Amino acid sequence: MKYSLLILCLAFLVSCSGSDDEKDYRAENEEEIAAYVLANNLAAEKTASGLYYVIEEEGTGATITSSSNVTVTYKGYYTNGTILDDSKENLVSFNLQGVIPGWTEGLTHFKEGGKGMLLIPAHLGYGSKDSNGIPGGSVLIFEIEVYTPEMIAAKNEADILAYLETNNLTATRSDSGLYYTIEEEGTGAQPTGTSNVTVAYKGYFLSGSVFDESGSAGVSFGLDEVIKGWKEGITYFKEGGKGKLFVPAALAYGSYNYSKIPGGSVLIFDINLISVK
Incomplete structure (x- = not known):
């Protein structure tokens, strides 16, 4: 959107x-x-x-x-x-x-x-x-x-699949409905859902409009403090890994508006996992 x-x-x-x-x-x-x-x-x-x-x-x-x-x-x-x-x-x-x-x-x-x-x-x-x-x-x-929330989830799924096809991307779908691509798997430690990590990222909508972006040095946080799509998605990378997360609204900010995020939005993140602590 x-x-x-x-x-x-x-x-x-x-x-x-x-x-x-x-x-x-x-x-x-x-x-x-x-x-x-x-x-x-x-x-x-x-x-x-x-x-x-x-x-x-x-x-x-x-x-x-x-x-x-x-x-x-x-x-x-x-x-x-x-x-x-x-x-x-x-x-x-x-x-x-x-x-x-x-x-x-x-x-x-x-x-x-x-x-x-x-x-x-x-x-x-x-x-x-x-x-x-x-x-x-x-x-x-x-x-x-x-x-309904179920209709939003179905629309998110269809929109992600259309985006992947349009951009000639192959992504893996998890049981939760999260899609992710691994461009560089990384060779360091692999985080768990409670790890502290440093990540450089860019977040944007399916339209390509950017809503948030870190610097190249990244930001540090605990994975138990972020949206579900990040808590799960970052664990698919190893330290030094790069890729994308395609996060449906149910794993992000839900059905209603949140700050700059319109309700029901699919969020895409370019991810560079710099370090795991």
Whole structure:
């Protein structure tokens, strides 16, 4: 996932609606949504707030509440079909207290693993004033799929395999789902999961965007203090060894955003194991 895309997605989703006394678009939006539903033969439900939603798959995972953390893919557009934002195949994670009211309410009608559509009138979106490129009074439509941890793991696996194929790499998969390549095995001591090590590394996403990098002298730490993918992965090298770790989210920072790491991200690390203590 491109981190820059995540920033754009979250900037778009964060609620800008507040007091808005310029124009009430409720009746106009209701007419527009009803016409769209009829024209597209949608089995839509309307809530008391004026939100419409379509459930294609309810989902079988955890129940979503208005304060849940969620991981989704989505496409947003106007009733004329013009796309306003699209996560494409990228996972986007956020808390439902940090987004427009139409999302906060709408996703509670799904469970994790669910898929469907939200048709959001302006008073549950961005109101009557232009905001972030969204014209005031706009009805917003979102096609949404909510991911379970299992779906994230499956997507991570598929994305790693696609990356390996594209880059003509052969990697070994461990039982945990970690992939690794050994470019130089090394000839020194081999660490255990509790060893203290010094490692020079570069960390980046599947897109190639670098999120962290040490100097050539490396950094020192105990393997019982780092993410699971490192705790396991570094033990496949010997001192002096070099290679790559392909770490799925379950062995890194999980399904939700962590510092610079978007939720659900596969992380790649170029590894140089300098020393084992």
